[in-house]
Every structure is written in C-alpha cells, then in structure tokens.
Amino acid sequence: MRFSSPLGRQEGRGAALRRRPGQLIIVGFAGAIAVGTLLLLLPIAASSAPASFMEALFTATSAVCVTGLIVTDTPVFWSGFGEAVILVLIQLGGLGVMTVASLLGVLVSRRLDLSSRLVAAESTRTVGLGDVRQMLVRVVILAAVVETAVALVLAVRFAVAYDEPLGRAVWHGVFHSISAYNNAGFALFSLSLIDFVADPWICVPICIATILGGLGLPVVLEVLRERRRPGRWSVHTKITLLMTALLLAGGTLFFLVAEWDNPATMGTLDTGGRILASFTQSAQARTAGYNSVSTGDMHTETWLGTVILMFIGGGSAGTAGGIKVTTFAVLAVVIWSELRGDPDATVFDRRISPATQRQALTMALLAVAIVVLPTLWMTALSPFTVDQILFEVTSAFTTTGLSTGITAQLAWYHQLALVALMFIGRLGPVTLGTALALRASRRLYRLPESAPIIG
Amino acid sequence: MRFSSPLGRQEGRGAALRRRPGQLIIVGFAGAIAVGTLLLLLPIAASSAPASFMEALFTATSAVCVTGLIVTDTPVFWSGFGEAVILVLIQLGGLGVMTVASLLGVLVSRRLDLSSRLVAAESTRTVGLGDVRQMLVRVVILAAVVETAVALVLAVRFAVAYDEPLGRAVWHGVFHSISAYNNAGFALFSLSLIDFVADPWICVPICIATILGGLGLPVVLEVLRERRRPGRWSVHTKITLLMTALLLAGGTLFFLVAEWDNPATMGTLDTGGRILASFTQSAQARTAGYNSVSTGDMHTETWLGTVILMFIGGGSAGTAGGIKVTTFAVLAVVIWSELRGDPDATVFDRRISPATQRQALTMALLAVAIVVLPTLWMTALSPFTVDQILFEVTSAFTTTGLSTGITAQLAWYHQLALVALMFIGRLGPVTLGTALALRASRRLYRLPESAPIIG
Ligand SMILES: [K+]
Ligand SMILES: [K+]
Numbered sequence: 001m002r003f004s005s006p007l008g009r010q011e012g013r014g015a016a017l018r019r020r021p022g023q024l025i026i027v028g029f030a031g032a033i034a035v036g037t038l039l040l041l042l043p044i045a046a047s048s049a050p051a052s053f054m055e056a057l058f059t060a061t062s063a064v065c066v067t068g069l070i071v072t073d074t075p076v077f078w079s080g081f082g083e084a085v086i087l088v089l090i091q092l093g094g095l096g097v098m099t100v101a102s103l104l105g106v107l108v109s110r111r112l113d114l115s116s117r118l119v120a121a122e123s124t125r126t127v128g129l130g131d132v133r134q135m136l137v138r139v140v141i142l143a144a145v146v147e148t149a150v151a152l153v154l155a156v157r158f159a160v161a162y163d164e165p166l167g168r169a170v171w172h173g174v175f176h177s178i179s180a181y182n183n184a185g186f187a188l189f190s191l192s193l194i195d196f197v198a199d200p201w202i203c204v205p206i207c208i209a210t211i212l213g214g215l216g217l218p219v220v221l222e223v224l225r226e227r228r229r230p231g232r233w234s235v236h237t238k239i240t241l242l243m244t245a246l247l248l249a250g251g252t253l254f255f256l257v258a259e260w261d262n263p264a265t266m267g268t269l270d271t272g273g274r275i276l277a278s279f280t281q282s283a284q285a286r287t288a289g290y291n292s293v294s295t296g297d298m299h300t301e302t303w304l305g306t307v308i309l310m311f312i313g314g315g316s317a318g319t320a321g322g323i324k325v326t327t328f329a330v331l332a333v334v335i336w337s338e339l340r341g342d343p344d345a346t347v348f349d350r351r352i353s354p355a356t357q358r359q360a361l362t363m364a365l366l367a368v369a370i371v372v373l374p375t376l377w378m379t380a381l382s383p384f385t386v387d388q389i390l391f392e393v394t395s396a397f398t399t400t401g402l403s404t405g406i407t408a409q410l411a412w413y414h415q416l417a418l419v420a421l422m423f424i425g426r427l428g429p430v431t432l433g434t435a436l437a438l439r440a441s442r443r444l445y446r447l448p449e450s451a452p453i454i455g
Numbered sequence: 456m457r458f459s460s461p462l463g464r465q466e467g468r469g470a471a472l473r474r475r476p477g478q479l480i481i482v483g484f485a486g487a488i489a490v491g492t493l494l495l496l497l498p499i500a501a502s503s504a505p506a507s508f509m510e511a512l513f514t515a516t517s518a519v520c521v522t523g524l525i526v527t528d529t530p531v532f533w534s535g536f537g538e539a540v541i542l543v544l545i546q547l548g549g550l551g552v553m554t555v556a557s558l559l560g561v562l563v564s565r566r567l568d569l570s571s572r573l574v575a576a577e578s579t580r581t582v583g584l585g586d587v588r589q590m591l592v593r594v595v596i597l598a599a600v601v602e603t604a605v606a607l608v609l610a611v612r613f614a615v616a617y618d619e620p621l622g623r624a625v626w627h628g629v630f631h632s633i634s635a636y637n638n639a640g641f642a643l644f645s646l647s648l649i650d651f652v653a654d655p656w657i658c659v660p661i662c663i664a665t666i667l668g669g670l671g672l673p674v675v676l677e678v679l680r681e682r683r684r685p686g687r688w689s690v691h692t693k694i695t696l697l698m699t700a701l702l703l704a705g706g707t708l709f710f711l712v713a714e715w716d717n718p719a720t721m722g723t724l725d726t727g728g729r730i731l732a733s734f735t736q737s738a739q740a741r742t743a744g745y746n747s748v749s750t751g752d753m754h755t756e757t758w759l760g761t762v763i764l765m766f767i768g769g770g771s772a773g774t775a776g777g778i779k780v781t782t783f784a785v786l787a788v789v790i791w792s793e794l795r796g797d798p799d800a801t802v803f804d805r806r807i808s809p810a811t812q813r814q815a816l817t818m819a820l821l822a823v824a825i826v827v828l829p830t831l832w833m834t835a836l837s838p839f840t841v842d843q844i845l846f847e848v849t850s851a852f853t854t855t856g857l858s859t860g861i862t863a864q865l866a867w868y869h870q871l872a873l874v875a876l877m878f879i880g881r882l883g884p885v886t887l888g889t890a891l892a893l894r895a896s897r898r899l900y901r902l903p904e905s906a907p908i909i910g
Contacts, residue, residue, distance in 0.1 A: 299835060300834050300840070301831045301834045301841075304827075334813055334817070359793065361790065379756045379759065385840065386759065
C-alpha cells in the first residue's frame with residue numbers, strides 16, 4: 001500500500017512517514033510489542049515467578065493495542081516495575097495510534113481537497129515533519145491536560161474515601177486515568193471497577209476520560225477551535241458527537257433493561273446505582289473495557305448487546321477501536337436513504353460520496369468476517385460456548401478488553417489468535433480506511449452497467 | 456409502496472396487480488395461511504386429537520412460506536387429508552412466490568430499460584394480464600416436468616428398495632418431490648431423510664429438485680432458452696450459477712471437515728457416505744431444509760456455518776429464501792473492487808450500478824438486524840442457548856426449516872415470532888428488493904459531497 005503520489009518521491013528526513021505511514025505504524029507497533037515483551041519477561045517485572053513468554057507477549061500486545069484483555073491478574077502478578085512498563089506501553093500505543101491516525105486523516109483530506117480543486121501542488125500531497133511535530137504537540141498537550149485532571153480527582157477520592165496512603169492513591173489515580181483516556185481498560189484492582197460500582201467520583205471521571213479519548217483527535221480539536229460556532233463543525237464531527245450521545249444513551253437503557261433484576265450484576269443496587277452502573281457499562285463497552293459489574297455474570301443477551309456496542313466502537317483517530325461510529329452511521333444513512341427512495345445518501349445537508357459508502361461497506365463486512373471466522377474456529381476447538389468465544393473475539397478485535405473470564409484458560413494457540421486479533425483490530429481499520437480513501441486510480445474506460453436482481 | 460407510474464392508472468382487469476403487486480402478494484399469502492389454518496383445524500386433518508390453533512397456524516404458515524419448521528411430527532400428527540392440505544399449501548406458496556417474483560422482475564427490467572432509453576411508452580411500465588398468464592404457464596409447466604420426473608424416480612426407489620406398497624410409494628414420491636422443488640422441506644418421515652443418508656437414489660433426486668427450484672425462474676428459463684449460447688446469458692444468470700456451484704462445493708467441504716468424526720451425525724459412515732451426506736446438507740441448507748444427518752447433534756460450529764449458508768440462501772425469483780446469492784455476490788464484488796482500488800465494481804465485464812450496490816447493502820444489513828434482534832429477545836426469555844435460538848430464527852427468516860429441535864418446545868409467543876419471521880422472510884426480500892429497484896424519484900438539486908472518516 002502506498003500513500004503518496006508517484007511524484008512526491010524526494011528522499012530525506014520524514015520521507016518514510018511521507019511515503020508509507022501505514023507500514024511505519026505497523027513496524028512501530030510490532031517493535032513496541034517486542035520491546036514490551038522483553039521487559040515484561042525480566043524477573044523484576046513480576047512480583048513472584050517471572051512471566052512465561054506467552055504471558056509477556058499477550059500482556060505487552062494488550063497494552064500497546066490498548067485492549068486490556070489479560071491472562072494474568074495485573075495487580076497480583078506484576079511488580080510495580082511491571083505495572084509501570086504496562087502503563088508506558090499503553091501511553092505509547094494510545095497516543096501513537098492517535099497521532100498517526102490523525103496525520104493520515106490530514107493526508108486524506110488534503111488529497112480530497114486536491115482532487116476536488118484539480119490542483120497539483122506538491123506540498124498538499126504529503127505530510128511533512130512540520131505536520132508531525134505539530135500533531136504530536138497537540139496530542140501530548142491534550143492527553144496531559146485530560147489525564148492530569150482525571151488523575152487528580154481519582155487520587156483525591158482514593159485517598160479520602162478509601163483511606164489509601166498518598167503515594168498509592170496518586171499511583172492509582174495516574175494509572176487509571178492514563179488507562180482510561182487511552183481506552184486501555186487495564187486496572188490495578190483484580191475486580192476492575194466492581195468495588196466502585198456506586199461511586200460516581202470514581203466511575204464518572206474515568207468515563208469522561210474514556211469518552212474524550214474515544215471521540216478522536218479531529219473531533220476534539222474542531223470542537224475546541226470552533227466551540228462558539230457549532231454550525232461550522234464538519235459533518236464528521238457532527239456525526240461522531242451525535243452517534244456518541246445516541247449510543248451512550250441507548251447502551252445505558254439497554255444495560256438497565258437487560259440486567260435490572262440480575263442479582264449477580266446490578267440487581268442488588270438502588271435505582272441510582274443501577275443507572276450509574278449501566279451508564280458506566282455503556283461508556284466502557286465502546287471501547288475502554290473497564291467493568292463496574294461482573295461481565296461473566298451477565299445474561300447471554302447482555303453479552304450479545306455488548307458485542308454490538310464493542311463492534312461499533314468509538315470515533316476515528318482516537319484511542320477507541322471497532323469499525324467506528326462514522327462507519328456505522330454512514331451505513332445507517334445509506335439504508336435509510338435507500339428505504340426513503342432518495343438517490344443520494346444525505347446527512348447534515350451533505351451528500352455522502354459513493355466512494356465513502358463503499359469504504360464503509362468494505363470496512364463493516366470485512367470486520368464481520370474477521371470476527372465470525374475465528375469464532376467458528378475457536379468454538380470448534382475449545383470447551384467454551386459460542387457466546388463466550390464471540391464475546392472474547394469481538395473484545396480482542398475491537399480492542400475493548402471486556403471478558404467473560406475465559407481468556408486466561410484458552411489454549412496457547414487461541415491466545416495467540418487473540419494477540420493477532422488485537423493487532424489487526426488496532427491497526428487494520430485505520431490503515432485500511434486510509435488506504436481506501438487515498439486510492440486515486442481511475443479506470444480509463446467504463447464498462448456498461450448491469451443490475452442483477454437483489455432479493 | 457406504489458409500483459406503477461402515476462400515468463398508468465387505467466382501471467380494469469388486472470389493475471390491482473399492475474398497481475400494487477407487492478400488496479397483492481402479501482394479501483394473497485395471508486389469505487392462503489388463513490384458509491390453511493382453518494382446514495388444518497378440522498378434526499379430519501389430524502390423525503387423533505384435532506390440532507390446537509397454534510399448531511394449525513404454525514403448520515399452515517410453514518407450508519405456505521415453504522419453510523418446513525414444524526411443531527408437530529408431520530407423519531404422526533396429521534391425517535392423509537392433513538398431509539394433502541399441507542402439500543397443496545406448499546405448491547401454492549412455492550409457485551405463487553415464483554410467479555409473482557418473476558413478474559416483479561419483468562416489471563423492474565422494463566422500468567430499467569425505460570429509464571435508460573428515455574422512452575415513455577405506456578405498455579412497458581406495467582405488467583398486464585397477458586404477462587401474468589404467460590408467466591403462470593411457464594411456472595406450472597416447469598414445476599410439472601421437474602416434479603413428475605423426480606416423483607417417478609423416488610416412487611420407484613421407495614417401492615423397489617424399501618418394499619413400500621405402490622400407493623404409498625407414489626404418495627411418498629409425489630409429496631417429497633413437490634416439497635423439494637418448492638424448497639419446503641416437509642417430510643413424511645419423522646427423521647426427515649436420515650434413514651436414507653447413504654442412498655443416492657433418494658438424496659440426489661431430492662437435491663436436484665431443490666437446486667432447480669432454488670435457482671429461480673429467470674435463470675432456468677434463460678438457460679433453457681440460450682442453452683447453446685452461454686455467452687449470451689445475463690450477468691444475473693452467470694452470478695447465480697457460479698455462486699450456486701461455489702456454495703454447493705464450499706458447503707460440502709465445510710460439512711465434511713466439521714462433522715467428519717462426529718459419530719452422532721456422519722462419523723459412522725464410509726467416505727462415500729460422508730461425501731453424499733455433506734453434499735445433501737450443503738444443498739439443503741440453502742434453503743430446502745431436509746436433513747439426512749441429525750441437525751440437533753451437529754457441533755455448534757457446524758450450526759454457525761449452516762446459519763451462514765441459510766442466510767445467503769438461493770437464487771432470486773425461485774422457491775429459495777435468504778438474502779439471495781446475487782445480493783451476497785454483489786457485496787463481495789464491491790468489497791473486492793474496493794480493496795483492489797477500482798472505482799467501479801465490475802463482474803463479468805459489467806459495472807454494478809451504484810443503485811444495485813445500495814440495494815444489496817440495504818437488503819443484507821436489514822436481514823442481519825431482523826435475525827439478530829429477535830435472537831437477542833428470544834435468548835433473554837427462553838431456557839435455550841443463543842446458538843440454538845440463532846439457528847432457529849435464521850431458519851425461520853430464511854424459510855429453510857432446519858431445526859436444532861427446539862421449535863416445538865418454544866413458548867407460544869416465540870412460536871408466533873417464528874410465524875412472523877417466516878412470513879417476513881418469505882415476502883420481505885422480494886417486495887423490498889422490487890420496491891427499491893422500482894424507485895424512480897430523483898432529487899431536483901444535489902447537496903455538496905462530504906466524506907466522513909471511515910475506520
Ligand atoms: K480497551
Ligand atoms: K424450506
């Protein structure tokens with residue numbers, strides 16, 4: 001896959017990123033996972049016996065791909081050094097994908113501008129080192145602001161309400177804030193957030209960090225820049241914000257209805273507690289992966305609903321996974337327009353280009369195949385039920401990290417499959433989406449049309 | 456939904472069909488189900504105690520919608536009269552949907568011709584009584600030829616190899632031939648075809664009838680008409696034949712691999728028997744619904760693979776259900792073209808029109824929703840596992856009729872849901888597909904384009 005035009009081939013600093021950003025991010029992530037695996041293999045990283053190769057590889061991949069699936073109990077198995085390694089990998093992975101995806105988004109929009117204006121200025125066809133620096137600065141500042149604010153609130157709460165010593169409270173605040181903003185979902189509590197299910201001072205800040213990280217950089221930057229003129233927001237930003245609100249509300253309602261009476265999850269809470277727990281699950285399912293009620297004890301139908309939320313995921317060029325809310329929205333708009341009889345699919349007074357429609361279709365159906373086929377294979381060769389396997393596979397591919405509890409018990413080759421799914425799920429959509437959008441090839445002649453019967 | 460242009464409003468014989476064929480077929484099917492229910496409620500229809508309302512309604516719907524799901528054991532529960540009523544309902548339902556779908560196909564292709572030639576001749580905008588007569592004659596002749604031939608082979612085999620008295624052998628031959636050609640899957644053996652799993656003289660003729668009925672009338676007629684000039688076949692015919700061959704072969708391979716060692720299904724057969732059993736399952740899963748091995752004893756992953764085959768279904772304007780092989784192929788071609796970077800989706804040297812692409816997308820994703828949402832609801836409110844429910848719901852919606860064995864044990868409201876799914880699955884795709892294809896509305900102005908980030 002090539003991302004620059006054949007004309008833009010001068011070598012020099014930043015040439016690699018200009019030429020093949022998709023390849024660069026894949027190599028970068030693989031490198032980070034390799035280094036992380038080595039560090040986690042060190043005896044100093046574990047609190048008692050050192051990690052096995054699979055434990056280290058799985059944990060490093062899960063951290064770099066900001067997934068949060070685990071084969072070991074994070075606070076019990078890893079030492080403080082191990083936890084710090086995991087935290088650094090999360091921060092690198094989350095901000096790395098955010099930066100590269102945003103740069104790729106810039107590249108795509110420049111290319112689209114270019115083709116619509118029929119101009120061929122060299123400067124608009126690549127992203128240069130200046131762009132990279134500027135984007136990194138924005139990514140880091142935004143992360144620093146959000147993570148610091150949330151870490152502060154959490155640290156105070158841990159210290160005041162839970163009597164944690166100051167150092168421990170700060171470490172817990174920092175770790176969970178970073179893990180939340182990067183949508184990683186790693187926790188330093190063996191039960192994730194279950195002990196805090198009814199505590200809004202823990203759950204709400206974590207959900208806010210989750211949502212902000214998951215919206216994606218382009219949306220956050222545009223809202224900040226044009227905060228007084230929402231009318232000027234791009235269609236992408238409007239769709240992302242609207243879908244996020246709808247999915248948060250719809251997900252909350254779904255969990256409330258599905259788990260209202262389940263004593264093993266939220267059945268013993270009061271109404272306020274149930275609403276908070278449902279909201280937290282809704283926010284975390286796309287795709288941060290903390291849980292404040294026991295995922296393994298949910299009903300099967302709740303798992304299926306969660307699978308749908310995980311699959312949709314969050315915003316583009318953020319730390320969330322899944323097919324992305326814009327992909328889902330584009331498909332919904334196309335279907336709605338088709339049912340209404342509109343020849344154009346329109347949303348917020350804009351036509352969705354046929355190319356974008358095809359990209360969304362390709363992304364969604366490939367994602368379905370990537371979830372369904374491993375589910376078939378793993379169901380055939382494991383003692384677990386298909387709903388457990390489907391949940392785990394979707395969680396890995398969408399880098400959500402929620403678990404019915406079977407990941408640690410899977411055979412090594414199935415754990416390896418989850419490692420591959422996390423990697424593909426983290427980098428596949430962004431590199432594929434960019435590659436499709438950047439395609440500029442045109443046929444020299446067009447074939448006659450045909451309309452086979454549908455349905 | 457209106458199917459004729461506002462200009463074509465002269466009243467008279469056949470005006471209803473000219474104006475609202477979609478409504479007509481829905482009313483016709485509902486009427487046939489109502490009459491069938493009443494007939495099956497008669498004491499004479501049952502072999503001992505008369506049927507309950509739900510038993511009669513479910514069986515009548517399953518027969519008219521050529522599904523084959525059952526809540527009673529057909530040969531045990533129903534009398535000879537009851538079986539005859541079921542057979543008539545199957546023949547009416549199968550040939551009815553084949554005729555109307557073919558007429559709608561004619562209407563669509565005339566309309567497409569019309570708009571591409573920019574002509575407005577009145578005669579090309581509707582289907583008249585002459586068309587209806589001509590189509591009915593073709594449908595009936597084709598059915599009579601195939602059904603008679605297959606019935607003969609089956610009757611001889613039942614008489615010679617299984618020592619059935621002549622009258623009984625003929626009745627078995629006729630019943631299963633009609634049930635197979637119409638893709639209904641009703642059997643007069645409590646174990647469906649399990650006792651004949653290794654008998655090619657039973658399984659192969661039934662599969663041939665199944666496949667011919669499932670190809671769809673437009674394909675069969677075109678192949679017969681142009682049998683010496685395959686180069687002149689339409690894209691629709693080429694896609695249908697190619698996909699049917701690929702899915703038959705792929706399905707056979709899948710069942711062989713998935714069930715090779717399962718002693719409860721085909722593990723005790725020799726290699727030839729396993730291949731025949733796998734081929735039969737592959738042919739029956741899209742969407743005739745006979746089974747020569749025990750569906751309930753298959754592995755979960757085999758169920759999932761069967762769900763995919765059922766979902767794809769057979770050819771358009773035939774007796775098969777599902778989203779149809781052309782819909783599936785169009786989506787596959789669009790994705791493949793997108794991945795290759797072609798701005799056009801092309802197949803057999805023809806571009807697939809953007810309108811057809813959108814229709815395929817709409818059909819497939821609506822079908823996913825219609826399967827997934829009832830699965831969620833029924834899983835929540837029944838003691839059965841999600842894979843059993845998913846299988847049963849897909850089987851009903853695609854009018855396949857294969858069963859894990861739970862249908863008879865479902866609560867009445869879930870059986871009612873299956874009744875609704877059979878009805879929607881039988882008539883939804885053809886009426887929706889036609890309605891979408893006939894849409895001629897055009898926007899007077901076009902909005903500016905927008906390309907939200909995908910992935
Ligand atoms: K996650
Ligand atoms: K059937």
